[in-house]
Amino acid sequence: MAALTIKDIARICGVGTSTVSRAINDDPGINPETKERILTVVEEFHYVPNNSARNLKVTDSNTVGVLVKGRNNRFFQSMYADFEQELEQAGYDFTFKEIAYNENELLEAEAMIKEKRLKGIIFLGGMIENPDESLARLDVPYVLCTVAVNTRLAKSSSVGIDDEKESYKIVDYLIKKGHKRIAVIVGQRRDYAVGRRRMQGYVRALNDNGIIFDDSLVIYQRDDLPDYSEANGYAVMSEFLKSGKEFTAVYAIADLLALGAYKAIYDAGKKIPQDYSVMGFDGIEITKYMHPALTTVRQPIEKIVKESVDIIIKEISGDRTSRQVYYETELVEQDSVIEIL
């Protein structure tokens, strides 16, 4: 493609190329008005100086970004291909960035919007206390996808599941199967997002069934291991088993944690579900091939991705209606839970 050269810009502005160069490089030896005039032309004609073309993007983009709270979280990673496909079908490019749990998503979002010249941004995972206020200063539309927000009264568009309610469903299921001493692997202690929500569902289900909450059955993930990982589930379950606490079932708030817990239970010479029933959360493919297959609830990932993309595109097109879409999970009864007396 023919691109403008510095000579073209010089000709349009009626100056020499060195003057254009000085304007671009912010050289003090140039008349401010001349500089202003040159930079206006540079911008108007989308001129990209050759030597800094790699880092400067004064051009337009057609990109929607997904900012992911969590590094190497395979539940989120399994959604990227769907995001790419849905966005492509709508004529947009997809880009993503994973950030650690303790990074500030607002600052990261601002940087990402600027660097990638995003048309819209989807937040994936994490917790945003007051999205209406904290995200108001973003200058592109945004959608919260499986983000825990502090209140349903938020006007920001969001898509996901009701973590508290779905977690309640799991614990209620275990109780109906006769379990009363139910251990729970929750988030890290500082997890005020999905981990906290799912724990609240656990507490409420116990209450509604007349079972007194026992905090010694709450197993926090370690903060020196990746959260929601097999490694974390394995480490904390191994530790818990050594404590000698009595329990008949363990509910891990993510399938990958349950996978780690399985190994800890086997290492301790115990059987699933004969010695301990186990339940997970998410419904990822691998649960079918665990030994025994894990009873869990399945999140409708495809629907969640599609709806998030639909909303961001509507918002980019100017329709700023606030939408909150919550899906139900599906209970997947497999082989890791037995009824007890």
Next chain:
Amino acid sequence: MAALTIKDIARICGVGTSTVSRAINDDPGINPETKERILTVVEEFHYVPNNSARNLKVTDSNTVGVLVKGRNNRFFQSMYADFEQELEQAGYDFTFKEIAYNENELLEAEAMIKEKRLKGIIFLGGMIENPDESLARLDVPYVLCTVAVNTRLAKSSSVGIDDEKESYKIVDYLIKKGHKRIAVIVGQRRDYAVGRRRMQGYVRALNDNGIIFDDSLVIYQRDDLPDYSEANGYAVMSEFLKSGKEFTAVYAIADLLALGAYKAIYDAGKKIPQDYSVMGFDGIEITKYMHPALTTVRQPIEKIVKESVDIIIKEISGDRTSRQVYYETELVEQDSVIEIL
């Protein structure tokens, strides 16, 4: 950002705005020379018509694309975050596209380069018979990452492992443990890429150890299920177990296939490794948490990604030295193989 309007283009060309519109919309009622002249200006000044701004990108990009042969292949998907990070550190954007096994990567690459205005492209997975010839017409640099090429004499830059040699290592290990009847779960019948290479390693290891190849121990993946998936490993292993063939070990050419095979073996009432030893390939995280933990070889994914990015950036910067980088895998001895007499 100030952008050119259709009026600016009309003024520059000395025609009316409707003529510009006709030129852009390929209207037959316009003098071909006038049209040509207008389109040259449109291109030169990077003019983006307002109403089609969403789909037209006549602007510059700074993007490296990864074209992935395989949909929902979690081994490849686990590399995306690394690609994003490595490219970002080098000042580039990352985009990816997954295509099915039977799609033509050359055509897809050409489309992707055009649509996303790529600066370079990395092919991930699959098989390219004669890359030097077939990829010569791509007008951006490319790198083959874990792509099976037909000859080491190819000049195209490539990064990966030597699949034949690493596969040999696995089978040789099983033989040294006393196994002679080793079943192998390979690619689909039409898989001439990595699946074929790994099978060749299997055959050569048998030969070198004086064991006669028995084709009834070769288990092909089904082509009506996703390849290299747990579902495929489960289906074909279940079928194989019903056949009543005698064997003491099974080598699955991908860990996820082994995971499916585990379930098939358990469903048949058999134990691992007491009844059957199992080995995998890839060394993904989950193998540690399988029951028993899977003995496998680990591919150095991080190194492979980093090297691929380093090479594509060198090539984009004009250094077209041909590089072929092959890494060794690491044998990860876990609990799924026993020595037999």
